[in-house]
Amino acid sequence: MELLIASAIGIMTAAGIYLVLRLRTFPVILGISLLTYAVNIFLFTSGRLVVGAPPVLRDDITTYTDPLPQALVLTAIVISFGMTAVVVMIGLGAFLGSDDDHVDDQPDRSDDAPEGTP
C-alpha cells in the first residue's frame, strides 16, 4: 500500500509540474489541480498509513490513526478548491478581455503569431 500511495503522489506531482510549465491558462490550472490532489494525499499520509483504526480515543483499543492530518487535509481541500474557482474566474475574464490565454507577459506583437505556437 505504501508503494501504491507513494507512486500515486509522485506521478500526480510529476504530471502537475509538467502541466504547470505549459504556457496556457487551461493546462496550468489543470496542473495546479493535480498538484493539490497530490499534496492532499501527501498530507493525509503524513500521519502514517493505518487501516481500519479509529481516530477517536476509546476504551480497550490500542491502535489509532492520527486524526490531525485529516483535519489539515480538509482545510487544504477547501482552500485549494476555492482558489481554483477564483483563478478560473480571473483567467476567464482575462481571456475574454484580451483573446489570449498565455500566462506569461507577451512581447508586443504587431502581426498575429500563427496558431499553435507555444
Place this chain on the structure above:
Amino acid sequence: MTHWLIAPVVLPALLAPFIVLAARYHIGIQRVFSIAGVLTLIVISGALAWNTSDGTIMLYQLGDWAAPFGIVLVGDRLSTMMVLLTVVLALFVLVYAISSGWDDRGRHFHALFQFQLMGILGAFLTGDLFNLFVFFEVLLIASYGLMIHAGGTKRLRAGVQYVLFNLIGSTLFLFALGAIYAETGTLNMADLANRVTLITPDETVGIRVAAVLLLLVFAIKAALVPLHFWLPSSYAEAPAPVAALFAIMTKVGAYAIIRVYTLIFPPDLAVTSGLHDVWLLPAALISLAVGMIGVLAAKQLDRLVAFSIIGSMGMVLVSIALFSPVGIAAALYYIVHSTLAGAALFLITDLVRSGRSNLELTPQPPVSGATLTAGLFFIGAIAMAGLPPLSGFLGKLLVLDAAYGTDLMVWIWAIVLGSSLISIVGFARAGSILFWKAKSVDATEAAPPPPATMSYVAVGGLITMLAAHTIFAGQVHGYTTTIAAQLFAPEPYISTVVDTPGKLSDPTEKEEDH
C-alpha cells in the same frame, strides 16, 4: 488571560462581513467604518507593542486548549512591532484610497481591505505553522480581489499570473507542512523548536527537505530572485493604494523567514547548516542587484517602483541571511524603512498617473500639481535609493556595519554600494524625464484637475513617518536590537507557549470539569 491579543484578527474579521452585508451600497458608511476600524486597530496594536516592549511574551490560547494541542497566538516584540507597522501603513493607504476615489471604482474595496488586514495581522501573530498557512491564504484571497479591483484586461492578466504563482507557493507550503508533521508530529512552532533538536543526525532527510521547502515558500512571498517573477507585473498593474498595501506583504515573507529560522531552525542547528550562508545570502545579493538594475532599465514608472521593492527586499534578506543579532536588528530597521518608502513611492506613482495618459518614462506635458508631486517623488527616491539624510541611508549603514568582518564582506559591500549607485541613476533619470523634460513639451489639451488635498496628506504622512524613522533612528535601532536579542534567546518564548496550562494539561482537572 486577556483577549486583546486576538483583537487585531477578530476586529477586521467582523468588520469586513458587516461592510459587505450592511453597507454594500453606501460608500460613505463603508469609508467611515473602514477608517474607524483601522484607527481602533492602531490603538490596540500600540497598546500590544507597549505591553510587549519590556520583553513580555503574550500568549492567547484559543478555546483555552493548551499548546501543542490547541492553536495559540503569540505576541512578542517582533510580531507586535510588525502589527503596528502594518496598521499605521494601512491608515495612510486607506486615506489615499478614499481621497483619490480608488475605493469607489469597483465593489467591495473596504471589505477586501479589512480581510487583507486580518490575514496579514494573523500571520504576524500566530504561533502555529499550519495557522500561518491559513492566514497566508486569507491574505492572498483578499489580495486577489484587491489586485483586480476596478478591473481592466491588463490588470486581469497580471492577476492571473499573480494568483497562479501564489497557488503554486501554497502547494509547496503544504508539502513542507506535511513533511514537517510526518517527521515531528507537531506544527506548533515552539513545540517544533523543541522536537527538531531531538532528531538524530542520520534521520534528518525529511526535516531538511521540509526546511528548504519552507524557505522556498517564504522566498516566493519575499520576492527573492529567482522567485520574484510574479512581483513586477502584479505590483505595477494593481491599483496604487493596493500596491502600497502590498509593500507590507513581501515583509510577511521576511518576517516568516526571521521567525522560523531563528526559532525552529536556528543558524547553529546542524540539520540546516549551510542554508543561510551558502544559499540565502547569494540569492539575496543577486536580488538586490537585479532589483536595482531593474530600476535603471524600467520603461514605466510603476515597474521602476516595483523593481525598487525587489531591490529593497534583497537588502533586507542580505541582512537577515547574516543571521547574527546585529544583522537581524539592521534588517528590522530596514524593513520599517522600506515598507514606508515603497508605499509612499507607489502612492506618488498614482499622483503622477492622475495627470498623465500613461506612466511611460517619456517627456509629456507637466502633470497637474507638478511642483508638490515632484518634491514628494524627490524625497521618496532619496529614501528608497538610500541617500542621506533619510532612513534608507542609515539602514544601509547598519547593514554594511553588520556585514563587516564576515566572510562575504567584500561581496556584500561591493553589491550594496554598487546597486545604490545604479538605483540613484535610475531614480534620477526617471525624475528628470517626468518632471523636468515635461517643461519642454507644450500642453496640447487642458490639464486634468490636480489630485485631492487629502491624497497629498496621505503621502505626506508616510514621508513624515520616514522622517520620524530617521530622527528617532537611535531609539528605533535600540528597540530592534532588543528584538533581535529576544529572537536569539527563544527559551522564554518556548516555555511560555509550551508550559502555560490550559485544558488537557492536567487530566484530573479535566475530569472535574465535565
